[in-house]
Amino acid sequence: MKMSLALPVIAAGFSAIILSGCVISETTYVREDRRPYPPERPVIVEAPPPRRVIVEQPQPAVVVTQAPPPNVIIVHREPPPVIVERMPARPGPEFVWVRGYYAARGDAWVWVPGHYERPPRPGAVWVEPRYEHRSPTEVHFSLGFWR
Numbered sequence: 001m002k003m004s005l006a007l008p009v010i011a012a013g014f015s016a017i018i019l020s021g022c023v024i025s026e027t028t029y030v031r032e033d034r035r036p037y038p039p040e041r042p043v044i045v046e047a048p049p050p051r052r053v054i055v056e057q058p059q060p061a062v063v064v065t066q067a068p069p070p071n072v073i074i075v076h077r078e079p080p081p082v083i084v085e086r087m088p089a090r091p092g093p094e095f096v097w098v099r100g101y102y103a104a105r106g107d108a109w110v111w112v113p114g115h116y117e118r119p120p121r122p123g124a125v126w127v128e129p130r131y132e133h134r135s136p137t138e139v140h141f142s143l144g145f146w147r
Helices: 006-020
Strands: 072-075 096-098 101-105 108-112 115-117 130-135 138-142
Touching: 101 138
Parallel strands: none
Antiparallel strands: 072 138, 096 115, 101 108, 130 138
């Protein structure tokens, strides 16, 4: 039968207290573990590849104003040749020359003479009227507008 090592230590501790006149001495026991361990192997830790973080910045809002849907007028004959006009002196630096053009009125063409106009807002651009020849007997006409 094996006797525990702790029992003599406790008995020795009590006898020391009784014999020494209330002086407590504390003994610490350290048990060495003598189990055989496998030889140390280097531990290889593979680091994950660096992550590439892409931060997308919100794009600023861009407002694109589309040309108003053109009022298309269908005329069943070609417009006459354009009349060449002389530009008079500009009335002021803010005015823009709008060239003369043929406009569709019903199934006929009416000449609108060239003239100066003040743009409705700074940076506005005049888009000229458009003629789209769909067939020899059909022309689609769209009015000009400020963009």
